[in-house]
Amino acid sequence: MGSPLGVLFANFYMGAVEEKVFAENPDIKPTVYARYIDDIFINANTEEEVLHLIENFKKHSCLNYTHELEEENKLPFLDVMVHRSSSCFSTISQLLCNNGYPQQEIDEVIRRRMDNYIRENPPEQQTSCITLYYKNTMSSAYKEDEKAVKKIIHNNVSPINTDTKLQVIIYYKTRKTASLIMKNSCLPPTNSLQEVNVVYQHTCTVGDCSHLNSRYIGFTSTTLSKRITAHLQDGAIRRHYMNEHGIILKRHHMKSNTTILVKENNKRRLKMMEAVHIYSEKPTINIQQQPESSLPSQRQPHGAVAGCSLATSDETRSAL
Template structure:
């Protein structure tokens, strides 16, 4: 199995190798799986070759500029007179869907969705493309059932909002509380809530009634504790018929908890001294409450899980039956920083 290599490391290693070959990348930026770079035309194929040599399972494809323009994410970059201009870009299969004007959402939400869309288009577009994009905006918003007069108002509002953005000052001393409110016409609309909520430090936003979580049932059942991996667990001692016992055993396992408990059961049955639990049960003729084993922590990282085990033992030092060496390197000062997950 080949070791995992991040794309950032692949890019860094490729750039170093390219520099050694006197190939210069004038500009490069990355977003998720997309990379935009400015290079000399004669170096393109060699750059692609070096990028694809770094890892056999990470291979790049190439898209060159056509007619002095190329798309990257939501923008189309134009090269004109040794300058770069940007234009809002959307591919031919884009659905152009947004919250429909006739949908049962508060007007504030529909309005802000449209304004944010308009603001995005304007902010990504060079002045030379504004008029063409204005027509595209009108067409898309109209397809979502917004009346023509409303569309013009939304465009004007978006433009004015962009002009005012630089003049907005934020008072950092105001502590605001944010909450979500289900939208019910004439009950939780802005006008009604404005009369009820008089505190300016309480901000609310409407949220829909129906969500995917409400529509669909859970496809998976809850995982049984015994199926969980990478856990710190606790097993109590039940004593015997004539003697109660309040001792507990704290352990950790990378495997399924049920597998580790079965091993404890087998050790107890055969009266082995493989663990402090098995030794305690064999010496005192006690029985353990395996059926009610409790998970204290879930942690995938081995070293951190081992530390948590030591802290849990230290936290219960008066009744833990674990060996002394289990907490030799654990300071009791840290035990108060964790709590039981009941």
């Protein structure tokens, strides 16, 4: 999807595939079917129903589909952990700020949602007080500014109903105030699986590997949960479990044996920290070339063969 229209084309293609599949086989459409571009969330009674749906999708497209089943009534979908109860689904999302969304965009979406809800669900009884909010810029003369603003409003604005009071609330939002709020937040700490920009380590504890200390080290600039999902589909860790132990890698293997080594928001330093840990720890599951731009002392001469590189090119690259 190098083109700016790549997401739009992918969405059109999947929509066309869905239309053909469900037009020919309306009975196979799940009771819950949600899709974001090419990521699909469904509610099915058995795994056979999921596989049957995948086969029908393959008949009408050139794509290869993979699937992941819930474990303990939980399934990650688009960085959101979906919990299933007897009657509904509920979601637990990480802080949107930690996932790279601009604070201004978050506030705007919340404001629009709240305005729509208020318009559709007006209060039954009107309050006897009208509150006006004014956003001001913090300065050394903020008290004088407040007095002037309140005087202007009270001299020029009055409710139609004489029994209604007018209240003015002036608030300030600066970078310094936002930083203090984040530092003193009473919210629980972010789940380690929702951390971003980290170097992580996975240790295999199956069979003889529990004594051999077989490890894999990588980095991700997205959430650790999303990177684990990628490992479940393909990569060095999945091949290690299959070739060495004859088992299919499951999410609980990754969750219980994956730890965060370093958190670094600077992307260049993040890659360097990964290279340093791989060089010093020498994890046996890793199969990759020595990084060319991270450790100058370890760069290979021009034309020299350094091994097999199976690293992907996206931003979540770590040696597959």
